[in-house]
Amino acid sequence: MKANKYSFIKPEKWPFFYGYVVLLFGSIGVLFSIPGQTVGVSVFTDPVKDALGLTRNQFSNAYMIGTLLSAFFVTKAGRLFDKFGARFVAFFAALFLGITLIIFSFSEKISGNIKYLFQSESWFIPFLLICFLFFLIRFFGQGVLTMSSRNMIMMWFDKNRGKVNSISSIGVSLGFSSAPILFNYLIDHNGWEVSWQILAFCLLVFSVLILQFYRNKPEDFNLIPDGSLKKITHAKKKLTDIVEVNFTLKEAKTTRAFWMIGLALSFNSFFSTGLTFHIVSIFGTQGYDKSEAIAVFLPISIIAIITSTIANILSDYIQHKVYLFIMIASGFVAATGLLILENTFGVYLLITGLGIYSGLFAVVNAVTWPRYFGRKYLGAITGKIMSFLVIASALAPSLFSYCYTTLGSYEFISYLLIPFLVFLLIGSLQMKKP
Incomplete structure (x- = not known):
């Protein structure tokens, strides 16, 4: 796939090192994973479990099962990152996370329809439903979107990797700390269903921004890590001085x-x-x-x-x-x-x-x-x-x-x-x- 496909952005022609744009949008990408993180899910626990008629233990067990299932697929997603790069992996992760949140917002109605179809009032029906939905939001949110966004930032820097990560960490930490307050405000004013739909809409918009601004690595654009704007053909000596040992x-x-x-x-x-x-x-x-x-x-x-x-x-x-x-x-x-x-x-x-x-x-x-x-x-x-x-x-x-x-x-x-x-x-x- 071409590095600039579906995008008008050309990193090699950017007026300053494009890695700093990657830093900004990669950090935002980690923040957009919050609906799939424990800190984001926990705010929805009480209203969702009550709406679906589940006990706290049943809801917690569904969360555990969905999370464990997602763990078995995250490694495969990492291999896709190596093959297709951060841009396309993060795009589909954000897109499907948004779609999952929309489905989750209708989970009470979906559960009710399935109960009506099978003429059953068993708690097991909503339990299985949210096990599957938890698997999706944990996989796409906590797993793939977080991993691809963070890795992309690290790909663009080498000697300054620590300094750059310090900037990203501050923003991400503040975002994670304030997210429960924001989510709780949305739920209080809009209800949990509409709140998830609002977050889903934001994710769908961000998925378009991912295609525009996410880029896999500087070498794809004749750049090198840390900010040199020289062409690789004119920086052979510098590149040969960099010995990177790559482990499988x-x-x-x-x-x-x-x-x-x-x-x-x-x-x-x-x-x-x-x-x-x-x-x-x-x-x-x-x-x-x-x-x-x-x-x-x-x-x-x-x-x-x-x-x-x-x-x-x-x-x-x-x-x-x-x-x-x-x-x-x-x-x-x-x-x-x-x-x-x-x-x-x-x-x-x-x-x-x-x-x-x-x-x-x-x-x-x-x-x-x-x-x-x-x-x-x-x-x-x-x-x-x-x-x-x-x-x-x-x-x-x-x-x-x-x-x-x-x-x-x-x-x-x-x-x-x-x-x-x-x-x-x-x-x-x-x-x-x-």
Whole structure:
């Protein structure tokens, strides 16, 4: 496919380095994945489950099943990224995410019609319906649109990759933090059905912008990463000085770094998803009300933004193994905070640990993969890692809930997390950059 097909934009003739346009629209692309992220779905939980006649457990189980199913296909989407590029993969992801939200907005009517057709009032009908719809929004939103948008930004930069990611991370963090407020406002004023239709319309419009502004890599336009506007034919010496080792997914999986970093990122996905999903209940068990529980997201976001900004800038100069050890240490802090949450000091530990971990997650998940394994097979590698993150986020709500309903306290989840962190620490001691 031609690089400029279906678009009037010509990156090679742009008055400044086109990578900064990629940075802007790639970051917006990650933000547009929010309807498929836990932080976006959670706002719709109560109105949708009530409309469909499902219990909270049934709704949570449908979310888990749909998310787990999506995890098995994200790796394949990563291979499509390597073959067709970010532009077309992201376009179809945004398009189908928008279509899925439209279908979701009619889920109550669809469920009612299916019940009428089969002359049944079973809860299993809406349950199966939203399992399928959750699979679609998690796959296209959390999985494909996020991966393709983030990877595209990383493809356009090399030496300045960390600095550029710091800019993207700030915007994305602020967007994710404010999204629940925006979504809740839409639901209060328009209802959950129309709110999803509004978001779907925005996604359909953005899919057209993707075709116009998304571009796969600078080499397609006789440009090179980081901003040189010279033609490749006039920059052969500079290009030959750049030695990029490209690992296939199979080769990457033979390295210790792939597994240790992937599992460390999965820890954040598990912990933050479980905490977000049950935040009101977790803090409610310690006597905090709903507003106090939700308020912890603000300091977590602030710490995460500060951490990611500093770490992104330094990532161009220091070994990323350092970040892995800091992540593990902050994981211990967060898990300990949950363990002693009845104490105010425990709340501070939880906020600090999760804030630092989330900030470093944004850096490592974007910058480390192309730095360690090259850009050629970046889609397949990050697609596989994304499947780890999706599985972790799918299991977290149920395991957190199980600890509370069966064992009587959320703190027991820390007894699972701390040994896992010890395993990560031991496994990472001998880790080297491939």
